[in-house]
Amino acid sequence: MLSGFIAILGKPNVGKSSLMNALVGEKISIVTPKAQTTRDKILGIVTDENSQMIFVDTPGVHKSETRLDNYMNKCISSAAEDVDAVVIVLDASKRITDSDTAFIENRLRSAVPVYVVLNKTDLAPYEKIYPVLEKLSYLTKADSSRNAVKEIIPTSCRKGKNIDLLKSYLKSELKEGACYFEPDDITDKSERYMICEIIREKALLFLQDEIPHGIGVCIQTMTVSGGRAEIEADVICEKDSHKAIVIGEKGGKLKTIGESARKDIEKLLGAKVFLKLFVKVREDWRNKQNVLNDIGYGI
Ligand SMILES: Nc1nc2c(ncn2[C@@H]2O[C@H](COP(=O)(O)OP(=O)(O)O)[C@@H](O)[C@H]2O)c(=O)[nH]1
Numbered sequence: 001m002l003s004g005f006i007a008i009l010g011k012p013n014v015g016k017s018s019l020m021n022a023l024v025g026e027k028i029s030i031v032t033p034k035a036q037t038t039r040d041k042i043l044g045i046v047t048d049e050n051s052q053m054i055f056v057d058t059p060g061v062h063k064s065e066t067r068l069d070n071y072m073n074k075c076i077s078s079a080a081e082d083v084d085a086v087v088i089v090l091d092a093s094k095r096i097t098d099s100d101t102a103f104i105e106n107r108l109r110s111a112v113p114v115y116v117v118l119n120k121t122d123l124a125p126y127e128k129i130y131p132v133l134e135k136l137s138y139l140t141k142a143d144s145s146r147n148a149v150k151e152i153i154p155t156s157c158r159k160g161k162n163i164d165l166l167k168s169y170l171k172s173e174l175k176e177g178a179c180y181f182e183p184d185d186i187t188d189k190s191e192r193y194m195i196c197e198i199i200r201e202k203a204l205l206f207l208q209d210e211i212p213h214g215i216g217v218c219i220q221t222m223t224v225s226g227g228r229a230e231i232e233a234d235v236i237c238e239k240d241s242h243k244a245i246v247i248g249e250k251g252g253k254l255k256t257i258g259e260s261a262r263k264d265i266e267k268l269l270g271a272k273v274f275l276k277l278f279v280k281v282r283e284d285w286r287n288k289q290n291v292l293n294d295i296g297y298g299i
């Protein structure tokens with residue numbers, strides 16, 4: 001059996017979680033247009049007759065300001081070690097900066113094979129992509145201080161372009177070894193964790209920009225029986241003024257978040273879902289270890 005771990009790295013919002021979902025063929029990691037949607041290391045697993053690929057999705061690389069930021073940055077550095085390959089994702093519709101190339105060069109100093117993915121090609125015409133490929137081409141040659149990038153692959157997660165090609169390259173990096181997960185596992189996270197993430201995704205999607213980073217979700221009770229799940233969850237925010245916004249006029253915002261989350265949770269559980277959301281205020285929760293532990297970001 002061939003198996004291996006593949007870390008997906010890159011700046012916030014380039015499409016790392018979308019890429020993992022596309023590679024696994026299931027929605028495992030939540031995706032939104034906002035930076036720092038992914039907070040934790042999360043695994044996506046693909047098993048076929050002769051191989052098991054384990055993808056490690058990570059939060060985007062960013063500056064540390066709170067304990068939660070620290071936790072996220074730790075997740076990234078630990079994810080890049082001890083893996084069989086690294087995929088660095090870039091956004092083809094944005095300018096490639098010196099910090100992007102410096103990040104890639106840095107990873108090339110380790111022995112782990114590096115693949116570069118130029119994602120969102122559906123947003124960039126070929127005339128825009130070509131100069132980017134040219135700018136990156138020097139990385140495909142090794143020099144005395146670093147290895148070479150193995151391949152640069154233009155992809156579109158939205159259109160499903162070149163995902164299979166990328167997958168076949170990555171498959172070539174797997175090693176003879178153990179199967180780490182059961183053949184039908186698609187992630188390492190629990191159902192409860194996935195449910196919290198779905199609720200957080202909807203909150204991020206439906207709320208204004210300034211609040212979502214301050215949102216956490218915690219399940220209080222969950223009972224599943226006879227194709228029916230009853231779930232009560234807290235949506236945790238930092239200020240009373242935020243609480244009012246999350247609830248919305250006549251509870252309208254919370255209702256929209258809840259209804260949209262319920263549909264996705266029904267798909268996940270394959271059961272009819274009754275979801276009740278409560279909004280709670282915990283000031284400065286992103287700096288409080290006990291609250292972070294409660295909602296699954298324990299270090
Ligand atoms: N047009 C386009 N949008 C994409 C593509 N891949 C991801 N996105 C969008 O980019 C945003 C960020 O994606 P996400 O996977 O959360 O990025 P992450 O922060 O790197 O994990 C979301 O709105 C996605 O729908 C793509 O190939 N094309």
Ligand SMILES: [Mg+2]
Nearest residue numbers: 016017037038
């Ligand atoms: Mg993400």
